[in-house]
Amino acid sequence: MSDSTRRETKPPAASGVHLEAGAVVPSATAATREGPEHTAMPQAYDAILLSGFGGPEGQDDVLPFLRNVTRGRGIPDERLEEVAHHYRHFDGVSPINQQNRELLRALRAALAAEGIDLPVYWGNRNWAPYLDEALAEAAADGIRTMIAIPTSAYSSYSSCRQYREDWADALEAVGRQQGLQIDAPLKIDKVRQYFSHPGFIRPFVDGLRDALAAARAAGHADDAIEVLFSTHSIPTEDAAHSGGETFAGVDGGGYVAQHLAVAREVIAKTGPGISWQLVFQSQSGPPTQPWLEPDINDTIGALEGRTAVIVVPLGFVSDHMEVMWDLDTEARETAEEHDLWFARTPTPGIHPAFVSALVDLVRERIAGIPVERRLNETEIGPWFDVCRGGCCANPRLGFKPAIAGLQP
Template identity: 55%
Template structure:
């Protein structure tokens, strides 16, 4: 008896709904790699979003001033490699792929290549830690589009790791680096009473904030899950800092917003970081520590809007200024993401004191987003990885059997 070698997949291996994953899909924002990429990139980002042209021209100057490129792709390449290394260290050989929403390598291309290589069960991980249309559902729409545009509906499944703002490995780097910034302030002669801690995140339209998260999880108060989650992270960071530096207990702080881009007639979350810095100078505050809890890497929104603009505002008003780094590839952050991935790969839960253990008191997010989570107020687009994703495919030329075969939840029994 001899076994005949075969190139055919084993019985059933072409079924993307089998438990388990063939690859992790790190989903990034994307950014331009050279001056000629800047305008096409900005058009990709804002397509159909009602952002005025003047704003695009203004933002293009930020990118051009930085050499026409964003560091974000390099940062995501580094995160991809670090995640794969960390998984291998744990004996997990699942590969980590990387694709972007708004620039090459595009998710659609990466998913096409993956499917050709037999990777048909993908676990998505967004470079965005919070709940809102922009920071969660839009990534699920990009997964849906990657299936729809490539004809892979029914042949590939893409799930998604839930927003991870609450895990220890995301929060701890901010704690240590905020404490370090407050120590520098003290060395510069500033007492905690002279300093304000300013937590900053991306502004989004008020309506987007109010509908962030899910009504069924109790998220829909004004500001929604987006604001609630950021406030909870800010408080957790302050508690951690006060444990290291007891003299900072009760230090003045607030949550502010940056990078607003809609027309002035549309209300977005405020106050703006620059207005706040100016106001604090008027109140006699002497220094600010800016903590960008809304972001996972030091990309253009961080290095331009904070290290250039906000720093300049502080300087103009004579304020001492420090900007804390984002987690980037901090080993604690990478370990936390690996914990969350492994939890989905083998069902194990990270211990409370593990990097991926929860430290922030806020509503836990389900693995599959709750019905109508972080709705798209403008149009219905196909999504994956929500309990009711199937309704997002209504009106598209896709048979329910294909949705079932792609593991898209919420297909009504007929």
């Protein structure tokens, strides 16, 4: 789509979701329509849907993009401009779209190398190319069953359920498009949350091992190094619902439990005696709304007896604005203010182990690999193929149609 015809708004919210007669899971394939936690039924797919968050690629894109991200919350442009300056500092360009283009190429190459002959379509939730554009292209190409890969590894409203809602929005939008004749509705399954897959964990292990070596080479003893595993803060109410009933009553819900499980695995493989913490960043809600803490900058400022800090962006699949600004800019500046040596390890990006993991997640579902044979490296997991009812709900926004999971 050319810049002159590119839309500035994402598809409207879905008013309903297609349900086949007797189906439990909306818009599901035969393998998942009855809603198993894990399926061992082989399923033939026509294509893969790589789903990203999206990001602006120029100064004129910034405010329309932020309006899409915050749609339905009534946030005025004046407040959005407070966030927009992060993007404007980088000429209005988020790296996330280019990161996804690189991942798209790497994933296609890895699939071909494994003999998996499936096309990969790419659509974003909040900026071009939008999800409904990707689905319209797929439908026009004769695609009817897809396996979706969200570029987010953990359970929470923003990292799982909201993807499922936006897929529902996109499916309804495609169904409304004039001139597009679809003889059967598109069906979309999703891969499991992949926080526990060894291919997701490996890039963090490699990055932390290298950073620890660099800190030691710079003269910092192990007992003077602090490792901060950082992820996006979310409202505590959302955290409590993340992961559903599995984590009912657990402080921070599945979102925190899953991050801690991965952090423990990474530290065990790199430096079991190194001090570490799980910290949070990028809080964006009103001061009256509780969000997960501690904040990364507050934590850095309060460190005692440390001469070096290593930040591991554990919650992120690739570099984007929250990594470039909140970590590479603000957290680094905070460390410098406190005379701390600073390093930030890489995100998975297109690390070969991560790309191979995504191929493996697709292979699991094509072959119907039973859960006990799936790759997993934490005490939590492998996670569900079909999200449980109410999992990762957002009580403030109320029920919204979503696919790839049990209703509601």
